[in-house]
Amino acid sequence: MFKTRMTEMFGIEYPIMLAGMNWITEPKLVSAVCNAGGLGILATARCTPQETRENIRQIRGMTDKPFGINQILVGPGARENIEIAIEEKVPFINYSLGKPWFVDDVHAYGGKVIGTIAIARHASRAVQLGCDALVVTGHEAAAHGAAATSMVLIPLVARMVDVPLIAAGGFYDGRGLAAALALGADGISMGSRFMLTQESMVHDNFKQLCLQATEQDTLYDNVFDGMDGRVLKTKEAEGMTKRGFPLVDSIKGALLVKKLFKMSFLKFVGLSFEMMRAEEGHPLLVLARQAVGNMKHMKALNEGDVEEGILFAGQCCGGINDIPSVQGLIDRIIEEAESTLERVNALKG
Ligand SMILES: Cc1cc2nc3c(=O)[nH]c(=O)nc-3n(C[C@H](O)[C@H](O)[C@H](O)COP(=O)(O)O)c2cc1C
The missing domain is CATH 3.20.20.70 (Aldolase class I)
Incomplete structure (x- = not known):
């Protein structure tokens, strides 16, 4: 006890x-x-x-x-x-x-x-x-x-x-x-x-990937959702660390977020400005990257898409x-x- x-x-x-x-x-x-x-x-x-x-x-x-x-x-x-x-x-x-x-x-x-x-x-x-x-x-x-x-x-x-x-x-x-x-x-x-x-x-596809992972099999970068963070090392996660800013995906992702949260266009723009003024000065880019990260997480979690999905995961997966x-x-x-x-x-x- x-x-x-x-x-x-x-x-x-x-x-x-x-x-x-x-x-x-x-x-x-x-x-x-x-x-x-x-x-x-x-x-x-x-x-x-x-x-x-x-x-x-x-x-x-x-x-x-x-x-x-x-x-x-x-x-x-x-x-x-x-x-x-x-x-x-x-x-x-x-x-x-x-x-x-x-x-x-x-x-x-x-x-x-x-x-x-x-x-x-x-x-x-x-x-x-x-x-x-x-x-x-x-x-x-x-x-x-x-x-x-x-x-x-x-x-x-x-x-x-x-x-x-x-x-x-x-x-x-x-x-x-x-x-x-x-x-x-x-x-x-x-x-x-x-x-x-x-x-x-x-x-289950991602549960199995996590089980197979060693403590070396995560990546820490700010490309996954705009803030420094750790994900499981997958093909897409490695690809994201090598590509430039994902403009097309960002637009797609931002529109998906707008739809999921049933936001009006005005509210969406307002939120973007609010994020620019946030305490730690998170720029609009963070919102765009967050949207992309959301899309790729949903592919991993719901569809088990090991090609295009990404998943936040810790070093302890190795154990x-x-x-x-x-x-x-x-x-x-x-x-x-x-x-x-x-x-x-x-x-x-
Ligand atoms: C898929 C996933 C989603 C997460 N989402 C959030 C979140 O919405 N809010 C938050 O504060 N932390 C979030 N985290 C971080 C966890 O709350 C926690 O800090 C982290 O998993 C602890 O590290 P561990 O995985 O080594 O136990 C998330 C982690 C994972 C794996």
């Missing part, structure tokens, strides 16, 4: 979180993690406000345990999705890539805000802004880690702030959980590992060899973390 600031704050049995993963963290996976004693997070970046509400209600129909949503604050629909989550009084709001304007509104109904950071100095700022807990993402992670690895980042942040820390990036087993606790975190968040479970919607149920996975990780800590403890003279 583990009792940490994370299990206490979120009222969960085990210090394990399902990382918010756009497209992948559907209600089935989120509720499976909650019911197995972890913290399930629904990523809403792909959702219209209506879909966000429906997904939240579906989760409530599948579990009576607490859960959260994750929203990337750059890109379409962020403001609207956060508003819906607040209306629905979702217990935990996890955000990434931006500055939270909604902290007081979440605290007003007793909810908690979990910031996501990948650069140490952003940790103090997030806490000053009112975050109750932080996800600390290392370079090993799928998608948007920054330069520092989990090994360096977690102890640094643990010294800087006094809120529960959830370590992300490279965690996939019980030894990783034990290591995260030793480094000063209160639990772990796993993306790639939960992607490879029976309840995950990822197309993942099976596709267990969520319950089986969480039980195994907890058992392994306990035996690891016992083994390490027994080394004391």
Whole structure:
């Protein structure tokens, strides 16, 4: 059993979180993690406000345990999705890539805000802004880690702030959980590992590619969705790192995003300007690259297209060899973390 600031704050049995993963963290996976004693997070970046509400209600129909949503604050629909989550009084709001304007509104109904950071100095700022807990993402992670690895980042942040820390990036087993606790975190968040479970919607072609991957088989670049991020090494991902700016694909992708989010032309242009003014100065190019990344992810996840699809994936795929149920996975990780800590403890003279 583990009792940490994370299990206490979120009222969960085990210090394990399902990382918010756009497209992948559907209600089935989120509720499976909650019911197995972890913290399930629904990523809403792909959702219209209506879909966000429906997904939240579906989760409530599948579990009576607490859960959260994750929203990337750059890109379409962020403001609207956060508003819906607040209306629905979702217990935990996890955000990434931006500055939270909604902290007081979440605290007003007793909810908690979990910031996501990948650069140490952003940790103090997030806490000053009112975050109750932080996800600390290392370079090993799928998608948007920054330069520092989990090994360096977690102890640094643990010294800087006094809120529960959830370590992300490279965690996939019980030894990783034990290591995260030793480094000063209160639990772990796993993306790639939960992607490879029976309840995950990822197309089997890509599950198999991830299983075959070694720790060397990912690429880290800003071409995949405009921001530095890590994907599985596939033919298309390698091609993207060699090609110039994908103008035609960007236009196609931008129009697809406009359609998916049912945006008027004016709203679409407005959003583009808003992104140019975003906190970290994300230019319009990011929106275009994001649109292309979206299209290629949907090809991977839904169609299993190994020629044209790409998939965010972490270095830890190299250590993942099976596709267990969520319950089986969480039980195994907890058992392994306990035996690891016992083994390490027994080394004391
Ligand atoms: C397919 C995919 C989609 C993701 N989408 C999001 C997202 O919408 N929001 C977010 O904050 N992080 C997103 N991430 C990053 C994860 O939340 C998490 O930080 C990462 O998976 C942790 O690294 P790991 O894969 O080594 O466990 C995504 C990751 C993957 C694999």
